[in-house]
Amino acid sequence: MAQIRIENVRKDFGSFNAVKSSTFTIEDGEFFMLLGPSGCGKTTTLRMMAGLELPTSGEIYIDGEEVGQKPASQRDIAFVFQMFALYPHMNVGKNISYPLRCQGLSKAEVTKKVGEIAEILGITDILNTPVGGLSGGDRQRVALGRAIVRDPKAFFMDEPLGALDAEFREHMSEELRALHDRMNATTVYVTHDQLEAMQMGDKIVVMNHGVVEQFGVPQDIYDWPATKFVAQFLGSPAMNFLDFNGMIGSGGNEVRLNDIPLSVPTSIEGTNGAMSLGVRPEHVRLDDTAKYRGRVKATEYLGTTQIVTLETANGDIKARVGSADKVRVGDQTGLSFDPRTITLFDADTGVALRSQANEGVLNYG
Amino acid sequence: MSFSVTEPAKGTKWIAGFLVISYACITLVPLLWIIATGFKSPADSIAYPPVVLFEPSVEGYVNLFTERTRATPEMLEAAGPADTWYDEIVRERGTIISGPSRYGERFLNSVIIGFGSTLLCMILGTMAAYAFSRFKVPLKDDLLFFILSTRMMPPIAVAIPIFLMFRNLGLNDTHLGMILLYTAVNLSLSVWLLKGFIDEIPIEYEEAALIDGYTRFQAFYKVVLPQAATGIASTAIFCLIFAWNEYAFAVLLTSGTAQTAPPFIPTIIGVSGKDWPAVAAGATIFLVPVMVFTILLRKHLLRGITFGAVRK
Numbered sequence: 205m206a207q208i209r210i211e212n213v214r215k216d217f218g219s220f221n222a223v224k225s226s227t228f229t230i231e232d233g234e235f236f237m238l239l240g241p242s243g244c245g246k247t248t249t250l251r252m253m254a255g256l257e258l259p260t261s262g263e264i265y266i267d268g269e270e271v272g273q274k275p276a277s278q279r280d281i282a283f284v285f286q287m288f289a290l291y292p293h294m295n296v297g298k299n300i301s302y303p304l305r306c307q308g309l310s311k312a313e314v315t316k317k318v319g320e321i322a323e324i325l326g327i328t329d330i331l332n333t334p335v336g337g338l339s340g341g342d343r344q345r346v347a348l349g350r351a352i353v354r355d356p357k358a359f360f361m362d363e364p365l366g367a368l369d370a371e372f373r374e375h376m377s378e379e380l381r382a383l384h385d386r387m388n389a390t391t392v393y394v395t396h397d398q399l400e401a402m403q404m405g406d407k408i409v410v411m412n413h414g415v416v417e418q419f420g421v422p423q424d425i426y427d428w429p430a431t432k433f434v435a436q437f438l439g440s441p442a443m444n445f446l447d448f449n450g451m452i453g454s455g456g457n458e459v460r461l462n463d464i465p466l467s468v469p470t471s472i473e474g475t476n477g478a479m480s481l482g483v484r485p486e487h488v489r490l491d492d493t494a495k496y497r498g499r500v501k502a503t504e505y506l507g508t509t510q511i512v513t514l515e516t517a518n519g520d521i522k523a524r525v526g527s528a529d530k531v532r533v534g535d536q537t538g539l540s541f542d543p544r545t546i547t548l549f550d551a552d553t554g555v556a557l558r559s560q561a562n563e564g565v566l567n568y569g
Numbered sequence: 570m571s572f573s574v575t576e577p578a579k580g581t582k583w584i585a586g587f588l589v590i591s592y593a594c595i596t597l598v599p600l601l602w603i604i605a606t607g608f609k610s611p612a613d614s615i616a617y618p619p620v621v622l623f624e625p626s627v628e629g630y631v632n633l634f635t636e637r638t639r640a641t642p643e644m645l646e647a648a649g650p651a652d653t654w655y656d657e658i659v660r661e662r663g664t665i666i667s668g669p670s671r672y673g674e675r676f677l678n679s680v681i682i683g684f685g686s687t688l689l690c691m692i693l694g695t696m697a698a699y700a701f702s703r704f705k706v707p708l709k710d711d712l713l714f715f716i717l718s719t720r721m722m723p724p725i726a727v728a729i730p731i732f733l734m735f736r737n738l739g740l741n742d743t744h745l746g747m748i749l750l751y752t753a754v755n756l757s758l759s760v761w762l763l764k765g766f767i768d769e770i771p772i773e774y775e776e777a778a779l780i781d782g783y784t785r786f787q788a789f790y791k792v793v794l795p796q797a798a799t800g801i802a803s804t805a806i807f808c809l810i811f812a813w814n815e816y817a818f819a820v821l822l823t824s825g826t827a828q829t830a831p832p833f834i835p836t837i838i839g840v841s842g843k844d845w846p847a848v849a850a851g852a853t854i855f856l857v858p859v860m861v862f863t864i865l866l867r868k869h870l871l872r873g874i875t876f877g878a879v880r881k
Contacts, residue, residue, distance in 0.1 A: 254780060255779075255780075256776050256779070256780075275779065276776070276779040276780045277779050277780070277781075277782045277783060277784060281780065282780060283776070283777065283780045285773045285776070285777060287771065287773060289771065289773035289774050289776070289777040291774060291777070291778075291792060292774075292796065293795040293796065302778075302781055303781035303782055306781055306782040306783055306787075307782065350777075350781070354781075354782075
């Protein structure tokens with residue numbers, strides 16, 4: 205098992221710049237998520253780590269060794285493809301043993317290892333069946349089996365649950381996480397599903413347009429987004445932004461929206477001009493005593509909670525409140541925001557202002 | 570009574586079946602004619618109106634494989650009684666066997682040249698198609714178009730330059746020359762067909778093999794080739810059929826050692842009158858290898874023809 209370090213990695217396809225100078229470190233044994241919308245460069249980054257693409261510039265270290273320009277076969281890693289890529293002309297057992305047969309192990313050793321792996325994954329009974337007729341879940345298990353059979357330095361997975369139906373994904377994601385905890389192997393996992401990333405990941409890198417927007421543990425990324433993009437990409441509904449013109453000085457802990465003072469975490473950076481105040485829906489309270497006002501536009505009932513959409517002087521925002529609360533469309537109400545949870549963003553650059561609350565978790569890679 | 574959108578009605582099926590069978594019958598008539606003529610006596614073979622029911626005879630086949638000379642009754646007397654059944658057939662016509670014919674050799678030449686060029690064409694075609702499908706080849710589209718353009722005129726249009734080239738290179742009337750020629754003609758077809766098949770194979774299979782520790786060539790050999798078997802088989806059939814049936818180049822470039830069966834078969838006719846049964850017998854036997862080859866690969870052929878639709 206190994207630590208993986210990405211340093212200033214860049215990838216161009218012709219004139220298209222797919223990945224722009226990324227830097228981050230994946231610690232030994234971590235379950236690491238590469239998260240982002242399609243086309244953000246997450247899969248390209250993973251493929252560069254695996255050696256299926258060569259970086260245009262920059263270094264990739266696996267277990268301390270620079271492997272950036274080495275072919276995949278020399279990196280000792282395993283890859284689980286989205287479409288599984290099981291060899292269609294081989295049966296389940298042959299698929300799993302394929303990496304071993306390349307290493308020149310004896311027949312007895314191969315059989316023994318394949319047996320062990322099949323045991324772990326619960327697929328002993330289908331070892332001799334062709335892969336063509338397998339269900340999605342079984343294909344997934346075979347693909348995992350082929351990956352773990354060799355004890356590689358790291359596992360790379362490219363949206364491995366993407367081809368499964370929703371119900372089964374839940375189950376497989378638990379199985380995957382359990383497998384990871386059991387093997388304790390460094391795993392890099394690409395997904396566009398923010399829930400999957402937060403559920404399974406020890407750490408998350410959020411990418412957009414080839415740039416690492418932020419990396420860190422899921423809680424930090426959710427609570428203290430480094431950019432507006434991250435704030436919007438994680439969480440459903442996304443973080444609210446109240447756009448306003450104002451100023452905050454270094455050490456200040458208050459901003460004025462339409463002359464209404466709102467407390468914010470003590471700022472480290474000062475700025476003056478167009479800003480966005482970011483607050484998660486669950487930190488918005490409907491509070492008639494509050495000075496900041498809004499009008500209820502719509503409500504969505506979700507069972508345990510409801511999402512209330514409100515119109516304010518600084519744009520629409522959503523609040524997550526208890527489903528028992530009586531909210532009527534058209535009501536005027538006061539809004540208060542939990543001051544400990546607020547992030548301010550520079551509206552032009554979309555970058556979060558550093559405050560005492562988010563200091564230390566804004567890793568931009 | 571309910572209708573199904575996908576399942577044709579019974580009446581439609583009957584009509585479709587009838588049409589297919591009638592079409593098959595019409596196309597099979599010349600083939601049946603040839604096969605039947607092979608077993609007719611020379612008189613029956615030229616009878617008009619044609620004889621449909623006739624007494625079968627293997628004279629045509631005997632004549633195909635033998636050289637015969639006319640013999641006077643004294644010579645027949647001197648030769649003693651016929652040793653074998655085919656001797657007897659020949660003597661009834663007042664001839665005796667002077668030796669084997671060259672049909673065997675010509676047939677063997679056809680096998681060597683036909684299968685040889687098909688094999689070479691498959692090896693080169695698969696590798697070229699793989700490269701075009703997977704690698705960044707400079708001027709890829711232009712090269713592919715150029716390859717295709719070699720088939721935009723009938724190959725025989727360049728017969729004279731090829732003839733001169735072959736003469737200077739000493740390739741006239743050699744197996745190697747004919748193999749190279751048929752390979753060159755077939756290569757464009759095989760590169761294009763095979764590229765289509767290889768494009769259909771997801772690249773992840775190879776990537777998986779690369780990650781599993783195999784080299785690029787091993788991945789090609791162990792993963793891509795088995796996947797492309799369908800395409801290779803159907804392409805091979807097309808190549809073989811062309812090389813096997815090719816007549817014009819064979820007439821022009823071969824005469825002795827490397828002559829294939831197609832230019833040889835018509836020459837049988839001149840040996841002793843119009844020996845249609847022998848010609849028909851030669852054509853019938855000539856059909857067999859391609860038929861066997863196609864039947865062996867027919868499962869692949871069917872899937873190959875519909876490849877875009879059923880793979881994945």
